[in-house]
Every structure is written in structure tokens, then in C-alpha cells.
Amino acid sequence: MxxxxxxxxxxxxxxxxxxxxxxxxxxxxxxxxxxxxxxxxxxxxxxxxxxxxxxxxxxxxxxxxxxxxxxxxxxxxxxxxxxxxxxxxxxxAPPTPVFTTNIHVTAVIDATAKIGNGTRIGAGCYVGPNVKIGENTTIYPNVTILDECTIGNNTIIWSGTVIRERCHIGNDCIFHPNSTIGADGFGFRPDPERGLVKIPQIGNVVIGNGVEIGANSCVDRGKFSSTVLGDGCKIDNLVQIGHNSKLGKFCIMAGNSGLAGSVTLGNGVIIGGSASIKDHTIIGDGAIVGAGSGVTGDIPAGKVMLGYPAVEARDALKQWAILKRLVRDSSK
Structure with missing residues (x-):
């Protein structure tokens, strides 16, 4: 001890x-x-x-x-x-799980994949064609990395993570268990003859350096180009990031929050737990969205927003105070 x-x-x-x-x-x-x-x-x-x-x-x-x-x-x-x-x-901190060999015998690695020096790959992993993985990256058992992905140096990928084809990940990232990178974006359109028609999602996900993705969180691939997470972003568990969203540097998203498609976050934006952001919304640098809030329109840089629908924090607090007085007065 x-x-x-x-x-x-x-x-x-x-x-x-x-x-x-x-x-x-x-x-x-x-x-x-x-x-x-x-x-x-x-x-x-x-x-x-x-x-x-x-x-x-x-x-x-x-x-x-x-x-x-x-x-x-x-x-x-x-x-x-x-x-x-x-x-x-x-x-x-106790030691991390032990690897007895750098590449476990049960890992399936395509012959065209390139694995950097010091990278460890655990039991039951799959690494697809033309994947490139940098040096000293750790991939724990039962991770799937599909065709033509690139992963940088010193990244840690925990069990159950799936990284879909053509996604690109930087250095020093952490992916917690069962995170999913590059699944199809949620795109459907009604058709009178065929019902709901699936819109192909042909883009990918690009993740910068020093990004951390929590357990069971999902980052969807872009419809056309890329869903992007800038350097240093920290994503909690059970977070949804929709297709073609763009996150600047050092953004934080707390648990159960979600971005619809094509949302843009500036640098240093904080999204509180269970907050939801409407599609095609732009949130400026350093803005804060309080827990449980629903954002339906653009937010200027530096603003603090609360409520559902979200308004400036000071206005939300005034509204809540008025409602509290109304309830108190009506009970007399």
C-alpha cells in the first residue's frame, strides 16, 4: 500500500x-x-x-x-x-490494468494497419484496413476501430468503444467505455411512397488533442463533411453530439446534455447537465448554458443562459421569483 x-x-x-x-x-x-x-x-x-x-x-x-x-x-x-x-x-492512483503482451493474440489487426511503437492492443480488439495508430497508445480489450481511421500518440481507448470508418483522432485523448465515435447522424425525411427515408451520412468525425469522451457518449459523423471537436474538449457520460456540430477548444459538456445537428460552440463554452441545444444554433466563446436549459437560438459570447426556453440568467431568476410570488399569493 x-x-x-x-x-x-x-x-x-x-x-x-x-x-x-x-x-x-x-x-x-x-x-x-x-x-x-x-x-x-x-x-x-x-x-x-x-x-x-x-x-x-x-x-x-x-x-x-x-x-x-x-x-x-x-x-x-x-x-x-x-x-x-x-x-x-x-x-x-492504483496501477492501470496490466498488459502481459503489447498485442494480444486474439486481437484482429488488418495487414494494412500501421501500429506505432509502444502501442498496446488488448484481447478481442479489431483494427481495420489502412488504420494508423501512433506511439504509446493503449487500446483496452474489445475495442473496434474501422477502416482508414487515424489515432495519435498517447491516447487511451477503453473497452467497448467503437470508432467508425474514416474518423481522425489526435494525441493524448481518452475514450471511456462504450463511447461511439462516427455513428450515422440522425437524418430522415418523409416520403409519401416510402415513409421515412434515411439520408446517407457520408462525413466523418475529427477530434483534436487532449479530448476526453465519457462513457456511453456518442459523436455522430457529419452528413457531408466533419463533426469536429477542438483541442481540450471534455465530454461527460451520456452526451449526444449531433452530426456536423463544431466545438471550439476547451468546451465542456456535462452528463445527459445534447447538441442537435450543425450546432457551433465557440472556445471555452460550458453546457450544463441535461441541457439541450437546437440544431443550427451558434453559441459564442465563453458562454455558459445552465443545467436543464433548452437553447432555441444563438447565444452571444460570454452570456450565461438558464431556463426552458433559455434566457439570460438574470432574466430567468427574475421570472422564477415572480412565479414564486404568484404561487404564494394565490395560496393565501
Whole structure:
């Protein structure tokens, strides 16, 4: 089991130690569950009140904390406790699943596929014709990568992921279990003789560097050209990204949110959980769409939107306050 002294942890964090303990720390844990050998963190002043009741022997805290650690307890003061805690979690992270050989004997790899040095491919995987995979990429068991895809260096693809033909993926990406990249976009048109006619989707998906796609999320291929996710985008579980949507750099989409076809997100856009975005909508750089909101029109850069249909946050809050008063008054 891994364990570290508070000094060893602080060598990585480069914070300021306040207080003292002599024993080693065995694990990180949240405040209310931590034991006397575990470290926790306080990332916001509103959580300071929980420190006294916690059994944690140590905590990573922001520099402006207003309480003391107490006897036989210790704080590491840093500029950003949340970011520092991520470094501690890396310290204690258990090893990833073991590969006994780089290419498992049950993996089916087409003779025309090119696999970079140090890339590992697990049991039951399929790699199709003319696929190119970079160096030091890890493909866990039962992944499917179809014809003419390209995948960069240092990417991790977890079990059950399907990457359809002609999709292109950058370096340092992570695809969590059962994500689907490049499935057909949802395109149908009514025909009086044939009912609903399927519109062929002949495009692909292009994903930049450092992108993370959550479990069971889907990125549909374009009807004509490409569905695009820019560098650094982070997509939660159970997210739908429709055909021909374009995401700028460092966008975030929380769980159960969805983009219809041909949506454009600028750089740094945040889409809250269960929010839905109408097709052909443009959302400007740095805009935020609150959880559960329904966006039916374009949003300028930097705006915060709430509600269904979504309006500017301050207007939504006013509307909710008025409705609350109406309900209260009608019950008198």
C-alpha cells in the first residue's frame, strides 16, 4: 500500500506546511469519511466548518483559509486546493490494468494497419484496413476501430468503444467505455411512397488533442463533411453530439446534455447537465448554458443562459421569483 510523509507530498505541491504530524498518510478521502491516517482538502471557505468534526489528519487548503489545523493535524496551504488535490490523487492512483503482451493474440489487426511503437492492443480488439495508430497508445480489450481511421500518440481507448470508418483522432485523448465515435447522424425525411427515408451520412468525425469522451457518449459523423471537436474538449457520460456540430477548444459538456445537428460552440463554452441545444444554433466563446436549459437560438459570447426556453440568467431568476410570488399569493 502506498504511503507518504507530509513532507514528501509537499515536495510535489510546493505549498506551505502549517502544523505537524509524524506518521505517514495512507490515502486521500473526503472530509466526512477520512480516517486519522488520511488526507482531505478544503477547496472553499464554506467547508471550513466541517474540519473540526473530520478525522482527517491533514488537508490541502487554499492560502486564505481562516482556521488552524489543530493539535497533531496539518494543513498544506496552496493557491488552488482543487488543482493540488488532483496531484495527490495521481500519487495514490492504483496501477492501470496490466498488459502481459503489447498485442494480444486474439486481437484482429488488418495487414494494412500501421501500429506505432509502444502501442498496446488488448484481447478481442479489431483494427481495420489502412488504420494508423501512433506511439504509446493503449487500446483496452474489445475495442473496434474501422477502416482508414487515424489515432495519435498517447491516447487511451477503453473497452467497448467503437470508432467508425474514416474518423481522425489526435494525441493524448481518452475514450471511456462504450463511447461511439462516427455513428450515422440522425437524418430522415418523409416520403409519401416510402415513409421515412434515411439520408446517407457520408462525413466523418475529427477530434483534436487532449479530448476526453465519457462513457456511453456518442459523436455522430457529419452528413457531408466533419463533426469536429477542438483541442481540450471534455465530454461527460451520456452526451449526444449531433452530426456536423463544431466545438471550439476547451468546451465542456456535462452528463445527459445534447447538441442537435450543425450546432457551433465557440472556445471555452460550458453546457450544463441535461441541457439541450437546437440544431443550427451558434453559441459564442465563453458562454455558459445552465443545467436543464433548452437553447432555441444563438447565444452571444460570454452570456450565461438558464431556463426552458433559455434566457439570460438574470432574466430567468427574475421570472422564477415572480412565479414564486404568484404561487404564494394565490395560496393565501
Amino acid at each position: 502506498k504511503s507518504y510523509t507530509i513532507q514528501e507530498i509537499n515536495e510535489i505541491l510546493k505549498g506551505e506546511i502549517s502544523g505537524n504530524i509524524t506518521h505517514k498518510i495512507t490515502a486521500p478521502e473526503q472530509l466526512e469519511l477520512a480516517t486519522t491516517t488520511e488526507i482531505s482538502f478544503i477547496g472553499n471557505k464554506k467547508y471550513e466548518k466541517f474540519w473540526e468534526a473530520s478525522n482527517a489528519c491533514a488537508a490541502i487548503v487554499n492560502e486564505d483559509i481562516s482556521i488552524q489545523p489543530g493539535e497533531n493535524r496539518v494543513f498544506i496551504k496552496v493557491k488552488n486546493a482543487d488543482l493540488a488535490m488532483s496531484q495527490v490523487l495521481e500519487l495514490f
